[in-house]
Amino acid sequence: MKFFADTADTAEIAELAATGLLDGVTTNPSLIAKSGRDIIEVTREICGLTDGPVSAEVIALDHAGMMREAEILRKIADNVCVKVPLTMDGLKTCKALTSDGTMVNVTLCFSANQALLAAKAGASFVSPFVGRHDDNGFDGMQLISDIRLIYDNYDFQTEILVASIRHGLHVLEAAKIGADVITAPPAVIKGLVKHVLTDKGVEGFLADWAKTGQTI
Ligand code: G3P
Numbered sequence: 001m002k003f004f005a006d007t008a009d010t011a012e013i014a015e016l017a018a019t020g021l022l023d024g025v026t027t028n029p030s031l032i033a034k035s036g037r038d039i040i041e042v043t044r045e046i047c048g049l050t051d052g053p054v055s056a057e058v059i060a061l062d063h064a065g066m067m068r069e070a071e072i073l074r075k076i077a078d079n080v081c082v083k084v085p086l087t088m089d090g091l092k093t094c095k096a097l098t099s100d101g102t103m104v105n106v107t108l109c110f111s112a113n114q115a116l117l118a119a120k121a122g123a124s125f126v127s128p129f130v131g132r133h134d135d136n137g138f139d140g141m142q143l144i145s146d147i148r149l150i151y152d153n154y155d156f157q158t159e160i161l162v163a164s165i166r167h168g169l170h171v172l173e174a175a176k177i178g179a180d181v182i183t184a185p186p187a188v189i190k191g192l193v194k195h196v197l198t199d200k201g202v203e204g205f206l207a208d209w210a211k212t213g214q215t216i
Contacts, residue, residue: 024052
């Protein structure tokens with residue numbers, strides 16, 4: 001399973017990249033706004049921090065506008081993945097861009113039928129938002145399960161990129177279902193390493209080791 005960082009904070013991305021656990025980055029207009037930086041400049045910097053795909057989202061709602069913005073975004077670096085919303089214009093844009101060899105992440109997916117359309121449009125990634133799905137009284141992980149089943153039924157190559165991840169349980173469930181990628185805030189990814197018994201174990205080993213008076 002690939003791990004993407006869902007942030008435009010370059011310090012956080014650099015820290016995760018240094019662990020060797022980072023496979024890519026996703027951004028969206030809200031995350032760019034939060035960074036307070038210019039989209040082109042920050043996306044270029046992020047693309048230099050990872051060899052993996054870096055999703056940069058279009059703002060336009062119409063196909064022509066999306067194509068115009070995609071042209072600017074994909075020129076930033078070879079590893080830019082253009083992100084488009086799951087609308088008819090977004091799907092049309094996805095088809096045009098992927099036919100041309102550009103990576104596309106179709107975002108804001110909230111149903112398995114939408115994911116089916118994204119795959120038919122040749123999407124490199126589809127982003128179902130599990131956290132927001134849960135927030136609205138739906139079962140986010142059931143959505144991932146349904147998409148996995150449908151993609152496997154037809155051997156679609158579109159990767160399921162589980163987004164809007166809020167905690168480790170989302171990561172665990174996504175892995176059990178066989179999702180291809182999760183994108184999560186760096187704090188959630190870093191939190192996966194924590195276990196009270198690991199800390200307690202290290203503490204115990206160090207205490208016993210101190211009694212030996214040895215060094216390695
Ligand atoms: O990148 C899109 C997605 O991960 C947003 O997450 O927490 O704003 O629902 P959230």
